[in-house]
Amino acid sequence: MARSATRRRPAPAPAAGEINPKAPCPCGSGRRYKHCHGSGYAPPVTRPFEGLPGEPDWVALRELVPAATAPLTTTDGRDVTLASVLPGGAPALVRSNGEILLGVQLTASSDDVSRDLGTALAAALEAPAGAPVDPGPIGAAGSAGPRLQELLDLEKPLEVTVHEDFGFWLEGTDAGAAAMAGLQQANEAVLPTVRLDGHGAAYWVRPGSERAHLRWVRPEAEESLLDALARLSAADELVLGEGTRYAGAFRAHGLVVPVWDLPADTPAEEWNAPAGEFAGRLEQALAASGPLSADERRARAGLLSRQVTLR
Structure with a gap:
């Protein structure tokens, strides 16, 4: 039997003292009242810095x-x-x-x-x-x-x-x-860090003598960015040059931060040109509007498996 197309509206939260704090909150959230409207509960802000320049x-x-x-x-x-x-x-x-x-x-x-x-x-x-x-x-x-x-x-x-x-x-x-x-x-705890010129929030960091990293906080919406990265990955265009490797990405405050492994002995300034070339490829991939191919869908699944969320 098909479900009704109409849904019952959640009930408004009652005034304090009119409900058992351990009872389900009448707003329909599924939480106990003391953990919902009874505690001033508000959902987390996914992008706390949204609307701020930079x-x-x-x-x-x-x-x-x-x-x-x-x-x-x-x-x-x-x-x-x-x-x-x-x-x-x-x-x-x-x-x-x-x-x-x-x-x-x-x-x-x-x-x-x-x-x-x-x-x-x-x-x-x-x-x-x-x-x-x-x-x-x-x-x-x-x-x-x-x-x-x-x-x-x-x-x-x-x-x-x-x-x-x-x-x-x-x-x-x-x-x-x-x-x-x-x-x-x-x-003594400061890691050598450089912000690449002209590439937004792209930061080179060298945590040790063996490898360096490029961490690039991207402004795009996550789904669109992942599709674009998947297109580049399927075309073997996700790296920044010889000796580099796409290491994965993490989410932080609602934005995605792709990370690349880089040779430690290459100065930060020498990654400006490769970053610019990658930015051009990414812009083209973001502009693509067709559905992902089978290879691109597999690449997307692989990218998601290497993505974590910072809390």
Whole structure:
């Protein structure tokens, strides 16, 4: 017997105190009330940086790049420095000269990283110069702080500067011995990283002496990008040149990040031309509108088997 074409609308959530917290939530979610409308539950934000200029670079600074900064401007014209990470994993700090730094690599976060960072930035904007920034419990469920998209000038492009170390932490400060020792310890963990010129959020990194990698945060929708990569893979056009290998990809904050293995002894700057050639091939593959061939479908399945999600 065919199912009815009409579906019953989910019931609205009841007022607090009118339902057993352990009972199924009347909204139809299938969750217990205490874990759904009874707890202020909201679904995770898949792309927290969507709408911000340079969304792929936001993802890169959050997940890939050890030491980098970028200037930001708020809607009321105040200058802020975005940093990949701050001392001790602090979400934000205000220097004695009033300079505000916002750290994107938070030690804790909720299902909406943009709101977590917005909460930290809002607290920093209100904090006096040289005073600790107390944004409250970052990553707490039900946070009502603003999102970055509400606080930042969305017309200003994101211009990333990659640093060899964390020296920018102490710029313009009279650092003591303890701060310098902490800086030295942090610098020892920095992997050599270079942002390729003219290719968006394409970052070369050398984690050791045997191999280097190119990690390229792509702005395209996942399904379209996977189809394009599958077309290139089936045509043996997915590599970046001799001695390179497509290693796989991972998802981060709603975007796909393809990764290539590269020879460690080739300088980062020499990958600009191969990256540009690949970008041209990818653009053509993205423009293709026909269905995937059998070989391309098999290639797509192989690509998916080497794709993981960062959480």
